Amino acid sequence: MAIGSKDLNPANLRGFDQDRLVEELKKAKEELFNLRFQSATGQLENNMRLRAVKRDIARIYTIMRERELGITASPEA
Template sequence: MAIGSKDLNPANLRGFDSERLAEELKKAKEELFNLRFQSATGQLENNMRLRAVKRDIARIYTIMRERELGITATPEA
């Protein structure tokens, strides 16, 4: 069983262009900030969501690095 967002699996991420990846990264970081804030104030209901968002961020960074190194190509429009 995979942990993370269903729409942010590696196969889908590889189909995104660089701008979309940056946008998804920004959204994931904002969500992580909000989840950490909820956790600190005791309002967080699903602790596993923290782990899932961290993994989503790591997946995005991995795809971005693969493209930077030339391991995978940027998809054409």
């Protein structure tokens, strides 16, 4: 079973353009910051969400790197 957001699976991410990927990355990093803050203050209810958001961020970085190296083409091309 994959961990992460259903909207950010690799198949969906490959269909996003570069601007959308950057936007999703920004939202995920902001969510991770908020989750870490909640964890530090003892207010975090779902610890698995931290892991899921970290994996989402890694997936986004992977797709961006694949495009940079030319392994996969961006949807505009």
